[in-house]
Amino acid sequence: xxxxxxxxxxxxxxxxxxxxxxxxxxxxxxxxxxxxxxxxxxxxxxxxxxxxxxxxxxxxxxxxxxxxxxxxxxxxxxxxxxxxxxxxxxxxxxxxxxxxxxxxxxxxxxxxxxxxxxxxxxxxxxxxxxxxxxxxxxxxxxxxxxxxxxxxxxxxxxxxxxxxxxxxxxxxxxxxxxxxxxxxxxxxxxxxxxxxxxxxxxxxxxxxxxxxxxxxxxxxxxxxxxxxxxxxxxxxxxxxxxxxxxxxxxxxxxxxxxxxxxxxxxxxxxxxxxxxxxxxxxxxxxxxxxxxxxxxxxxxxxxxxxxxxxxxxxxxxxxxxxxxxxxxxx
Numbered sequence: 397x398x399x400x401x402x403x404x405x406x407x408x409x410x411x412x413x414x415x416x417x418x419x420x421x422x423x424x425x426x427x428x429x430x431x432x433x434x435x436x437x438x439x440x441x442x443x444x445x446x447x448x449x450x451x452x453x454x455x456x457x458x459x460x461x462x463x464x465x466x467x468x469x470x471x472x473x474x475x476x477x478x479x480x481x482x483x484x485x486x487x488x489x490x491x492x493x494x495x496x497x498x499x500x501x502x503x504x505x506x507x508x509x510x511x512x513x514x515x516x517x518x519x520x521x522x523x524x525x526x527x528x529x530x531x532x533x534x535x536x537x538x539x540x541x542x543x544x545x546x547x548x549x550x551x552x553x554x555x556x557x558x559x560x561x562x563x564x565x566x567x568x569x570x571x572x573x574x575x576x577x578x579x580x581x582x583x584x585x586x587x588x589x590x591x592x593x594x595x596x597x598x599x600x601x602x603x604x605x606x607x608x609x610x611x612x613x614x615x616x617x618x619x620x621x622x623x624x625x626x627x628x629x630x631x632x633x634x635x636x637x638x639x640x641x642x643x644x645x646x647x648x649x650x651x652x653x654x655x656x657x658x659x660x661x662x663x664x665x666x667x668x669x670x671x672x673x674x675x676x677x678x679x680x681x682x683x684x685x686x687x688x689x690x691x692x693x694x695x696x697x698x699x700x701x702x703x704x705x706x707x708x709x710x711x712x713x714x715x716x717x718x719x720x721x722x723x724x725x726x
Contacts, residue, residue: 398423400639401480403465403509404487406430408595409534409587411450412632413484418457422636425457427478429471429487431464446594449721465509471516475526482639483531485513488564499559506563510570518578530581530639531571537588537624537652539565542686549691550586550648557685568648575646583644585635588652588690592628592710593717601625604663605718608670614663618680622656624690627710630703634695643698653703654692665711 400417402410405428414426432447451458459478463470465487488505510533520526538561539554556562568584575582591601600623607614634651638644660677667673695701705713 397425399425399427399478399480400482400484401427401429401474401478402484402486403429403513404534405484406432406447406450406460407486408450408592408597408628409590409631409635410484410486411594412592412628413635414451414458415454416629416632417636418454420636422640423481425459427459427461427474427480429461429463429465429474432462446596446721450594466505466512468512468516471509471512472519475516475520479520479526481529483513483528484534484635484639485510485531486534488534488567499563503563503566506567507570510567511574514570514574514578514580517580518574521578521580527580530583530644531575532635532638532644533567533571533582533584534635535568535584535586535648536561536564537586537650537687537690538685539568539586540685540687543688547689547691548650548687550650550694558683561685581645583638583646584648585638585651586648586690587626587631587634588650588687589623589625590628590631591625592714593721595628600659601662601714604659604666605714606722606724608663608666608673609718609722610724611670611672611674613674613676616659616663616675616677619658619660619677621659621680621684622688623659623662624652624654624656624687625662625707625710626652626703627705627713630705633704634701637695637699637701641699647694647698649695649699649701650690650692651695651701652690652692653705653707654689656687656689657707661707662711665708666715668708668712669715 400423417423461474487509539556541555541557595602604614
């Protein structure tokens with residue numbers, strides 16, 4: 397039975413990868429390794445927990461292993477038990493700007509878990525010949541730091557300026573170096589500004605939608621601030637292509653929409669559904685690197701990646717889900 401292991405798989409991106417992998421019959425079962433932590437204030441009413449909802453209609457085909465991927469013994473147990481055909485390694489902090497983010501926590505998620513994963517695979521390969529067809533490491537567009545050009549290709553200089561991007565880049569170095577040293581087939585994905593149904597980690601897209609729905613003022617930090625907003629279904633498809641296509645072997649890809657939009661563009665998409673939206677524009681957040689469009693030409697040519705959702709189409713689907721499922725809308 398072909399299995400897909402998704403570390404950190406209970407999150408937004410992991411749940412959509414699991415759904416598509418099963419729907420497209422890429423695998424027969426998905427194994428999720430997750431420690432089920434929360435990264436926001438769970439006591440506030442609007443911070444709704446979507447995790448059960450994410451898997452409600454296909455939970456019988458998902459095997460859940462509760463554990464921390466930054467612990468060697470947990471990883472070894474999971475790999476020995478399931479011997480997955482594919483591994484998508486999402487385990488890490490879910491976004492760059494978290495309250496009380498510290499170096500140790502970020503290192504454990506992106507660096508320790510990646511090193512231990514590769515070491516476990518190497519150990520099993522020597523002992524019983526196990527080797528996955530592919531391991532896909534989830535990096536981030538934050539590894540680029542401030543964009544030096546309007547469009548960033550994968551060859552753009554990597555120069556992160558905060559904890560999250562730094563640790564994601566360190567994970568890339570491990571994946572490239574140890575992946576080659578241990579002869580483990582791998583690929584690396586750099587997503588950007590992922591948004592969509594069941595997000596609950598306070599990304600800017602979620603915050604803006606909730607404030608619009610609740611008739612609260614939206615604070616847009618930077619009138620010209622741009623992000624390459626990418627709908628979660630497109631991101632999930634990109635990860636699975638990297639796991640299954642020969643052209644992804646040993647390569648790094650931007651998996652994004654491939655066209656940056658301003659924060660005000662995103663608000664404009666929301667205004668179609670919430671015409672009385674209240675917006676205040678202030679200075680840009682100096683914490684954030686200056687970003688823009690990430691080129692997806694390499695992914696198009698190598699693995700046939702093609703995003704299916706425009707920003708408006710993604711927002712429309714996101715808003716529809718939100719209205720039907722968020723308790724504050726009932």
